[in-house]
Structure formats: structure tokens, C-alpha cells
Amino acid sequence: MSDPERAMLLSVHPRFATAILAGTKTVEVRRQRVAAPPGTPVLLYATAPTMAIVGMARIASVQVASPREVWSASRTSAGISRREYDEYMSGATQASGLSLEEPITFEDPVPLAALRASGSFHPPQSYRYLTGEDLRKVAEAAPVAGAALQGALNDLTPA
Numbered sequence: 082m083s084d085p086e087r088a089m090l091l092s093v094h095p096r097f098a099t100a101i102l103a104g105t106k107t108v109e110v111r112r113q114r115v116a117a118p119p120g121t122p123v124l125l126y127a128t129a130p131t132m133a134i135v136g137m138a139r140i141a142s143v144q145v146a147s148p149r150e151v152w153s154a155s156r157t158s159a160g161i162s163r164r165e166y167d168e169y170m171s172g173a174t175q176a177s178g179l180s181l182e183e184p185i186t187f188e189d190p191v192p193l194a195a196l197r198a199s200g201s202f203h204p205p206q207s208y209r210y211l212t213g214e215d216l217r218k219v220a221e222a223a224p225v226a227g228a229a230l231q232g233a234l235n236d237l238t239p240a
Contacts, residue, residue, distance in 0.1 A: 088122040088216055089140070091179075091208045097160060098127040102136045102186040106160030108178045111207060112170060114145050115177040123181060124211070124219065126204050133190035134219065138181040151176040195222040 093101070093109065100106035102125070121140040127133055144154055148170040152163070155178040159166065170176055196202040199222040211219070 087117075087210045087212060088124060089117055089208055090124045090126055090134075090205055090211050090215075092126045092128055092205050095127040095131045095135075098125045098131070098135050100160045101125060101138060101181055102184045104184055106158065107182070108155040108158040108160075108180050110151060110155060110159055110161075110166065110169070111177045111179065112173040112175075113177065113207070114175055115143055115179060115208070116145075117143055117179070117210075119143075123179075127190070128204070131190070132193040132204075134187065134196070135190045136184060136186040138184040141180040141182040143180070144178040145175065146178075148173050148176040151178045154178060155180075191219065191222055198222065 091109065097106060097109070101109065117140050119140055119142055122137055123140060124134050124137050127135045144151055146154075148166075152159075152166055152170075156163070156166075158180075159178070161169075193202070193204065196219065199218045202218075
């Protein structure tokens with residue numbers, strides 16, 4: 082059962098955030114099952130040294146399968162080498178491939194310091210879901226990125 086008032090905050094290495102926002106990486110892989118419906122907004126948190134929310138995208142679809150099956154389906158879209166993938170997936174019995182679409186780069190990334198100033202913000206190790214209230218706090222911390230975030234908020238707020 083999906084919660085329509087949710088967005089995802091996804092932590093990614095800066096090089097992957099850049100590739101997702103450029104549209105050259107359209108699948109993000111994770112070592113665990115990810116259950117998010119198509120259309121879910123995804124805020125991209127670029128880890129150190131960037132440490133900021135740099136943009137957003139939407140989930141087009143999610144494939145949950147064995148690491149081998151996810152690689153077979155996403156190898157040309159995942160933006161990583163087979164060696165990197167195998168190292169990352171080592172020991173995993175399940176994997177998820179998140180197909181992302183409609184990337185939007187924030188002109189002014191939202192730095193971790195600004196996010197923490199608006200409350201107790203902790204970037205996730207992998208990902209976590211955000212409620213509409215969480216998104217409002219992020220939008221307050223990022224007035225310039227606010228227009229794109231406002232679009233996501235409008236999608237999440239029941240009519």
C-alpha cells in the first residue's frame with residue numbers, strides 16, 4: 082500500500098547525482114527492496130564533499146529482483162561498471178533498480194547546514210521517505226529551489 086503524501090530522499094555520491102541530473106544515469110540501484118509507486122518525487126542528496134540536496138527526479142518504475150537480474154536489466158543505464166556493481170552488491174540477496182525520469186537540477190543546491198537550521202535533519206545512509214511536512218521544511222530552507230519543490234508538494238497534497 083503506498084502513501085500518496087510521500088517523497089523519497091535519496092543519498093547518492095556526487096558523481097551519480099550529476100549523472101542522474103544530466104540524464105545519463107537513469108537507474109539507481111540499491112541493495113534492498115524499495116517499494117515506491119511510479120510518480121514518487123525523489124530529492125537527490127549528494128553526499129560529501131557536496132553535502133546538499135542538488136535536484137530532484139521522479140520514479141518511473143522500480144524493479145525488485147536478484148542482483149543478477151537487476152544488473153541484466155539496468156547495466157546500460159546504471160552509470161557504473163560491472164566491477165563497481167558487483168562490489169556494491171556483494172552478499173546481497175535482493176536488489177532494486179529505480180528508474181528515474183524528469184530530472185530537475187536546482188540552480189542553488191540546498192546545503193546540509195541550511196537543512197539543519199530548519200530542524201533536526203539527518204541525511205539517510207541510503208534513502209528514506211519524506212512526508213509533505215518534511216518537504217515543506219526543505220522548501221523553507223531552500224527558497225530558490227522552492228519552485229521545483231512546490232511542484233512536488235502540490236503533487237503530494239490531496240486536492
